[in-house]
Amino acid sequence: MHVWLIHTCSILSLPLQGIKEESNKEKSITSNAVMQENGDLQYKKFGLGECSFPNYKVVILCLGVLNAVLFIAAVVLAVNCAKVKHGLPQDSHSAALQLISELDDLRSNHSDVITAEAEAKSALDGAIKNYTRLKENIEKQKIINDGYQRQIAGLRAEKQSLQSNVSALEGSCGRCQSGWVPFSSSCYLFSYTESTTLNKNWLESRVDCKRRGSDLIVIDNKEEQRFVSSTIDNMRAGRDIWQQGFWIGLSDTDSEGTWVWINNVTEVEQRYWMDGEPNEWGRHGEDCGVAVYSDHNPWKTRFDDNCLRSEKKWICEMRAN
Incomplete structure (x- = not known):
């Protein structure tokens, strides 16, 4: 885009040079016409056809106005081209800064992800160790519980025996003589x-x-x-x-x-x-x-x-x- 604008500005400057050359050519013809009048010759031809003196002034005036308009347009285009030349590096620099900022953000996020992964791995290892210890404790408690169950069964049998003896004693209590x-x-x-x-x-x-x-x-x-x-x-x-x-x-x-x-x-x-x-x-x-x-x-x-x-x-x- 930058090259195209510069090329356009160069092309637009060509009409100004052509206008200047045409003006110089017209002045040369006018001088020749004056010289011919001194020799009692009547000027008949101007450019490609016949032209009277008043029409020549109008043409000169129009060409001058056109020259001024073209000059102003050239100046405006030159200013815009200059702005484009100076604006492109700034926009590129801003885009580059934005890319660098995004890259830094990505790097920071990547570091956070790595840190979070390490923390999660450490937590998983701790959970596995806790699970292993818990499983061992459960096995130990199961063994202890089995022992308690056997003791309970023995105590229940002993309780039943004692209850039978108590029933027998209650049945005979008060029915035996002293010392019996x-x-x-x-x-x-x-x-x-x-x-x-x-x-x-x-x-x-x-x-x-x-x-x-x-x-x-x-x-x-x-x-x-x-x-x-x-x-x-x-x-x-x-x-x-x-x-x-x-x-x-x-x-x-x-x-x-x-x-x-x-x-x-x-x-x-x-x-x-x-x-x-x-x-x-x-x-x-x-x-x-x-x-x-x-x-x-x-x-x-x-x-x-x-x-x-x-x-x-x-x-x-x-x-x-």
């Missing part, structure tokens, strides 16, 4: 509670129970067996189980080897006898049953002894009121 121990639907007297030194043989012990309105104990089930064994354990005065036994209502006096309870029920369960018992040891034999507590096996808690020659403590049983 309630269990299930019966009352029990351990002679140890009345005297720690008094012992009797099997027959004398049974007489004492009958005098109290009861008889020697008959163990009917494993719960009663556990009750008797644990109670004896709390009454032991020494570690010699052979000297810490209690007479029970079991004997084979009627038929050797056939053990019968005092209620005429034959004992068929063999697991409660201690190893090697009953053995009918000695010349006088052993026909009466004894209950003890065993540290080695809480179920093997019986042996046989001589009914008349051996003296021990005893256990009486009676139905609760």
